[in-house]
Amino acid sequence: MNTEQSKHEVTKNKSIRWQLEQLAQKKATQKKVSHPSAKKYHKLGLNWKDVVIFSLAMFYTTLYHVNAYAQSDSSLQAVNFDEITSGMMMEFNKTTGEYHSLKLVQTEYDVDVFGLLATIKLKQTFFNDQDGWITEGVYAFPMADKSAVYELKMILGERVIEGEIHEKKQAEQIYEQAKSDGLTATMVKQYRPNIFTADIANIAPQEAISVEITYQLSLRYEQDFYELRLPMAIKERYIPEGFDAKLPLTYGVKDQMYRSIDINLDVGFELDEIRSLHHNVEINQNFSTQQINLKDEQLYDHNDFVLRWHPTLEQTPTAAYFSEQKGGFEYSLLMVMPPSQVEKSSQPRNMTYIMDTSGSMHGMALEQSKDALLFALSELDSGTYFNVIDFDSTAKALFPSSMPATPANIGKALDFVDTFSSDGGTNMAPALQIAMQRENIKSGYLNQIIFMTDGSVGNEAQIFDQIAQDIGDARLFTIAIGPAPNNYFMNKAAMFGRGTYTHIAALDQVNESMSHLFAQLQHPALTDVKITWDTSDVIQSPSVIPDLYLDQPLIITSKTPVNKTTGAPSFVVSGLSSDGNEKNTWSEQIKLNDDDRTTGISRLWARNKVEEMTDDLMLGGDHELLKEKIIDLALKHRLITEFTAMVAVDRNPDASRMAEAKAAQSAAYPQGSLGWRRNLLIGMLMVTLALMARRIY
Amino acid sequence: MITSNSRSLAFGAKATKHTSRSRMWIKLIIAAVLTVGSWQVGSSVYLLAKAQLAQYLIADAWQATLRDGKKHKPWDWADTHPIAKLSFPDLDETSYVLEGANGRNMAFGPARTIVGGMPGDQLSTIISAHNDSHFSFLKEVKLGELIHVETVDGNFAYRVQDLKVIDSSKQRVLINQTDELILTTCYPFNTLQTGGDLRYQVTAVRIQST
Numbered sequence: 020m021n022t023e024q025s026k027h028e029v030t031k032n033k034s035i036r037w038q039l040e041q042l043a044q045k046k047a048t049q050k051k052v053s054h055p056s057a058k059k060y061h062k063l064g065l066n067w068k069d070v071v072i073f074s075l076a077m078f079y080t081t082l083y084h085v086n087a088y089a090q091s092d093s094s095l096q097a098v099n100f101d102e103i104t105s106g107m108m109m110e111f112n113k114t115t116g117e118y119h120s121l122k123l124v125q126t127e128y129d130v131d132v133f134g135l136l137a138t139i140k141l142k143q144t145f146f147n148d149q150d151g152w153i154t155e156g157v158y159a160f161p162m163a164d165k166s167a168v169y170e171l172k173m174i175l176g177e178r179v180i181e182g183e184i185h186e187k188k189q190a191e192q193i194y195e196q197a198k199s200d201g202l203t204a205t206m207v208k209q210y211r212p213n214i215f216t217a218d219i220a221n222i223a224p225q226e227a228i229s230v231e232i233t234y235q236l237s238l239r240y241e242q243d244f245y246e247l248r249l250p251m252a253i254k255e256r257y258i259p260e261g262f263d264a265k266l267p268l269t270y271g272v273k274d275q276m277y278r279s280i281d282i283n284l285d286v287g288f289e290l291d292e293i294r295s296l297h298h299n300v301e302i303n304q305n306f307s308t309q310q311i312n313l314k315d316e317q318l319y320d321h322n323d324f325v326l327r328w329h330p331t332l333e334q335t336p337t338a339a340y341f342s343e344q345k346g347g348f349e350y351s352l353l354m355v356m357p358p359s360q361v362e363k364s365s366q367p368r369n370m371t372y373i374m375d376t377s378g379s380m381h382g383m384a385l386e387q388s389k390d391a392l393l394f395a396l397s398e399l400d401s402g403t404y405f406n407v408i409d410f411d412s413t414a415k416a417l418f419p420s421s422m423p424a425t426p427a428n429i430g431k432a433l434d435f436v437d438t439f440s441s442d443g444g445t446n447m448a449p450a451l452q453i454a455m456q457r458e459n460i461k462s463g464y465l466n467q468i469i470f471m472t473d474g475s476v477g478n479e480a481q482i483f484d485q486i487a488q489d490i491g492d493a494r495l496f497t498i499a500i501g502p503a504p505n506n507y508f509m510n511k512a513a514m515f516g517r518g519t520y521t522h523i524a525a526l527d528q529v530n531e532s533m534s535h536l537f538a539q540l541q542h543p544a545l546t547d548v549k550i551t552w553d554t555s556d557v558i559q560s561p562s563v564i565p566d567l568y569l570d571q572p573l574i575i576t577s578k579t580p581v582n583k584t585t586g587a588p589s590f591v592v593s594g595l596s597s598d599g600n601e602k603n604t605w606s607e608q609i610k611l612n613d614d615d616r617t618t619g620i621s622r623l624w625a626r627n628k629v630e631e632m633t634d635d636l637m638l639g640g641d642h643e644l645l646k647e648k649i650i651d652l653a654l655k656h657r658l659i660t661e662f663t664a665m666v667a668v669d670r671n672p673d674a675s676r677m678a679e680a681k682a683a684q685s686a687a688y689p690q691g692s693l694g695w696r697r698n699l700l701i702g703m704l705m706v707t708l709a710l711m712a713r714r715i716y
Numbered sequence: 717m718i719t720s721n722s723r724s725l726a727f728g729a730k731a732t733k734h735t736s737r738s739r740m741w742i743k744l745i746i747a748a749v750l751t752v753g754s755w756q757v758g759s760s761v762y763l764l765a766k767a768q769l770a771q772y773l774i775a776d777a778w779q780a781t782l783r784d785g786k787k788h789k790p791w792d793w794a795d796t797h798p799i800a801k802l803s804f805p806d807l808d809e810t811s812y813v814l815e816g817a818n819g820r821n822m823a824f825g826p827a828r829t830i831v832g833g834m835p836g837d838q839l840s841t842i843i844s845a846h847n848d849s850h851f852s853f854l855k856e857v858k859l860g861e862l863i864h865v866e867t868v869d870g871n872f873a874y875r876v877q878d879l880k881v882i883d884s885s886k887q888r889v890l891i892n893q894t895d896e897l898i899l900t901t902c903y904p905f906n907t908l909q910t911g912g913d914l915r916y917q918v919t920a921v922r923i924q925s926t
Contacts, residue, residue, distance in 0.1 A: 198831070199831055686817075686829045686831050686832060686888060687888055688884035688887075688888070688900050689900065690846075691846055691847050691851070691900065691901040691902025692910045693763050693823065693846040693910075694763075695761075695763040695764050696760070696908055697909065697910065698759055699756070700908060701756050702752075702753045702754065702756025702758075702760065704753070705750070705753025705756065706749075706753035706754055706757065708749060708753075709749040709753060710750070712749075713743075713746050713750075
């Protein structure tokens with residue numbers, strides 16, 4: 020029984036075991052079955068490495084809570100002066116790059132033109148409409164080309180505080196000290212030759228402060244008119260589409276765009292026409308002077324204000340001369356028109372056209388320059404060689420070397436020009452290099468490079484250096500396109516390239532301006548221009564006189580010692596017009612006579628000297644020596660330069676004002692995070708994703 | 717039957733061709749994502765490493781300054797110099813303060829706002845740093861704790877009197893006519909976004925050190 024029972028048990032056991040075995044077997048088979056599917060999962064990529072990477076990433080995400088408050092606001096970025104349009108007044112903290120808005124309520128130009136000289140008072144009135152003090156504001160504004168800035172006045176209510184000229188570093192120290200002492204102060208500096216800044220410290224609530232600077236410039240007579248140009252904007256490309264007065268308080272533009280321009284024109288001869296190129300003006304005659312006023316108070320455009328006046332035909336000048344006696348010296352400004360040459364040059368020409376098609380040329384400017392280029396191509400005769408180079412971020416030449424202007428080649432050029440569209444950066448150097456390299460220069464020919472651009476570049480000095488180095492026997496002619504080009508660049512590039520600068524202000528002037536340039540290109544230039552003085556110790560500027568092209572006046576400023584016994588000094592101007600092998604000389608004697616009316620010629624002379632030395636600096640002259648000389652000259656003549664600045668400090672405020680200003684001193688909160696976390700997280704997520712994806716594929 | 721077979725075959729052939737091309741693309745995209753990702757990781761590690769390592773060089777420069785009282789640049793091309801050593805005894809943290817609170821200096825260490833004062837002056841001293849590097853511990857600072865500042869003029873002790881969060885688009889740091897220490901950093905801490913308007917401000921008043 021027992022055994023039977025046990026047998027039974029055994030069978031029972033057996034059956035259990037069997038059952039278990041069956042189960043185990045089932046499991047095994049299941050395992051076997053599940054194996055391929057595991058492989059499938061494996062293929063999907065969740066092995067331990069991925070899990071580690073993924074959990075690391077997850078770990079990081081849990082570490083940071085994304086906070087909705089901490090949204091980045093691009094308007095709080097540091098300000099780059101290159102991106103400031105003229106219309107920006109802001110309370111700008113340089114230590115942090117953050118700024119709050121102030122209001123520029125009025126910009127007034129008061130211009131006095133006498134003969135060749137324009138004296139311009141530029142008054143900017145700022146208003147703090149907030150209830151608190153404003154510790155500091157910085158305003159950037161454009162400066163007319165070739166101007167000598169020599170006076171600064173800060174006007175606080177009834178009080179007028181005169182600015183002093185100092186070496187830049189010293190001026191900065193004085194200003195900073197005044198600022199931290201709670202004194203109201205203004206500092207005017209040259210940021211670039213044609214961009215100035217005004218720093219203003221400690222403006223009381225509901226207070227208006229005016230900064231008035233005075234500068235002089237000599238006008239130019241060219242073609243058949245005199246021109247006065249006042250830039251209204253720093254750079255054309257940074258101007259927003261429409262002017263929006265309702266900008267957020269923390270963001271920049273608070274210039275209300277109110278401009279007034281009043282010009283008193285005393286030219287001393289009869290005028291044929293006065294014309295404002297871009298703005299509506301009102302012209303009133305008052306005896307021998309003309310009063311010109313801007314009609315629109317609020318300017319929404321950023322075109323340069325350009326006024327041209329044409330003398331009547333019989334009044335066309337041949338020479339003009341102004342002088343000033345100061346400190347035992349006679350300073351003079353003179354303009355001589357060389358005789359027009361009737362004969363065209365017989366030398367064959369090789370023309371290279373460089374065209375800027377960068378983003379800043381978009382719209383009108385590109386259309387204008389395309390028109391100009393098409394005009395130029397249509398004027399080519401078959402004996403002329405030519406090439407076309409197009410550049411934005413990169414440069415592209417039509418032909419590998421210059422080709423004769425056959426109808427077929429011109430056809431190719433026209434097709435090439437048609438494809439131009441504007442985008443990319445303004446990378447000039449490669450285009451200029453192609454134009455000046457051997458393949459594009461033909462010996463025995465007049466090599467002329469025509470450079471069409473708006474000059475919106477930041478590396479001016481580098482480009483000037485390149486031109487001066489490589490120009491050789493070629494000549495560079497610049498054509499500015501658009502209503503507000505970088506005149507400083509255009510002028511200087513042409514000077515280093517020993518050519519001329521032409522500005523095409525509007526689309527309807529393309530043909531007129533281009534025809535004039537072509538006349539210049541076809542006529543031989545007056546070379547070896549010399550001035551021989553009858554006295555010694557003359558310092559003239561420019562010291563080396565450039566070649567003169569058709570209709571181009573010779574303008575020089577000079578400093579001569581006053582000698583009572585010999586009377587006014589005189590000089591002889593001479594030049595050589597060479598056309599192939601033929602050489603013609605020209606000379607003219609001029610005696611200097613004091614006009615007793617002009618002032619400021621000494622400043623212009625000093626300013627031109629400073630410019631010459633700055634050119635030397637750019638071309639690698641002795642930095643320390645030149646800097647010292649520039650500072651010396653600038654301090655003597657009260658000029659704002661690269662190394663000198665003007666500062667005005669309200670030294671005697673009432674005690675409560677100073678205390679209030681000091682008590683209200685504040686600083687903007689600096690940015691407070693490096694931002695590596697976000698990068699790290701994004702980076703890790705990307706790496707994780709990529710690794711996972713790689714396992715799948 | 718035959719036709720459908722051949723059709724499916726044709727489909728198959730087409731599909732493999734397609735996948736091999738798209739696979740190449742996917743590989744390329746993966747490689748690109750991998751590169752960008754590791755570049756991101758690398759750059760953030762670089763930022764952090766720069767922030768940490770610079771403190772050693774700044775510490776050396778500060779020691780040199782303490783020795784001879786002159787300004788020493790932490791590295792040759794630096795346009796700033798250390799002006800103080802900050803220490804938080806309760807948190808066991810120290811860091812070296814640079815002159816001029818701009819973004820460049822703050823990448824290397826806490827920096828002082830120039831318009832403010834220096835310890836010892838009757839003018840607020842303002843020191844700022846990033847909340848994800850040198851001032852990440854600022855959130856742990858508690859009221860009543862001590863902060864020591866060492867300058868060339870000696871040692872100064874401050875007691876934390878106020879902790880607050882402000883909106884920098886509406887408010888500015890007030891520079892008061894008292895000897896106080898103001899530490900600022902971005903708020904909130906441990907956030908992914910940067911460049912927000914909120915700031916965390918710790919204000920500590922001078923106490924006569926013993």
